[in-house]
Amino acid sequence: MAEVIKNPNVLRKIQEEIDSVVGRERMVKESDLTHLNYLRCVVRETFRMHPAGPLLIPHESLRPTTIQGFHIPAQTRVFINTHALGRNRKIWADVDEFRPERHWPADGSRVEISHGADFKILPFSAGKRKCPGAPLGVTLVLMALARLFHCFNWTPPDGETTIDTTEVYGMTMPKARPLLAVATPRLADHTYH
Ligand code: HEM
Numbered sequence: 001m002a003e004v005i006k007n008p009n010v011l012r013k014i015q016e017e018i019d020s021v022v023g024r025e026r027m028v029k030e031s032d033l034t035h036l037n038y039l040r041c042v043v044r045e046t047f048r049m050h051p052a053g054p055l056l057i058p059h060e061s062l063r064p065t066t067i068q069g070f071h072i073p074a075q076t077r078v079f080i081n082t083h084a085l086g087r088n089r090k091i092w093a094d095v096d097e098f099r100p101e102r103h104w105p106a107d108g109s110r111v112e113i114s115h116g117a118d119f120k121i122l123p124f125s126a127g128k129r130k131c132p133g134a135p136l137g138v139t140l141v142l143m144a145l146a147r148l149f150h151c152f153n154w155t156p157p158d159g160e161t162t163i164d165t166t167e168v169y170g171m172t173m174p175k176a177r178p179l180l181a182v183a184t185p186r187l188a189d190h191t192y193h
Pocket residue numbers: 052053056057123124125126128129130131132133134136137138141
């Protein structure tokens with residue numbers, strides 16, 4: 001929400017996509033979500049810049065192993081720094097810019113939000129202990145955002161021109177200050193009932 005309100009151009013593109021898929025006479029349904037590819041890019045970009053758990057959940061090696069030249073002894077606590085992965089300049093250009101377009105697939109295929117084959121974004125980790133709730137998590141996030149952006153225009157509070165997206169560093173990374181924004185209905189009255 002904060003990054004989208006901070007970037008009105010992104011909000012406009014999300015609303016154009018939802019209007020073209022859903023129209024303005026009904027609410028977004030779960031079956032619409034697969035067709036909202038730009039919104040899927042927005043969520044993927046959010047997970048790149050602001051993963052909820054920057055170091056995921058710690059794991060411990062059972063046996064000694066070597067991964068890409070790094071030796072990991074047995075019984076070692078291992079963290080995956082997914083926050084650093086999302087800001088790695090060898091992988092991503094303009095790392096501090098919220099740019100959902102970077103995830104738009106050249107062939108127009110559906111955007112994968114949980115990690116795809118490339119392991120470039122790992123909000124739910126990977127492998128056999130990966131989050132089993134990932135499909136439900138993705139659906140709930142897409143549904144909540146789709147409805148909020150479809151039903152309302154969003155702007156910073158009166159007198160403010162931008163949104164502060166500073167985070168607190170820790171095992172989870174909440175916003176340093178709560179999001180304040182003004183919501184204005186954009187659909188006909190009867191649609192909300
Ligand atoms: C956007 C929402 C969510 C995010 C970002 C998220 C992220 C994560 C991460 C990073 C892990 C650690 C994986 C690892 O150990 O490497 C995890 C584990 C787990 N998550 Fe989620 N999760 C989300 C939603 C959910 C939901 C909706 C459920 C249940 C309905 C769920 C259930 C679990 C469980 C049970 C584990 C432990 C799996 C295990 O240790 O085998 N999560 N999640």
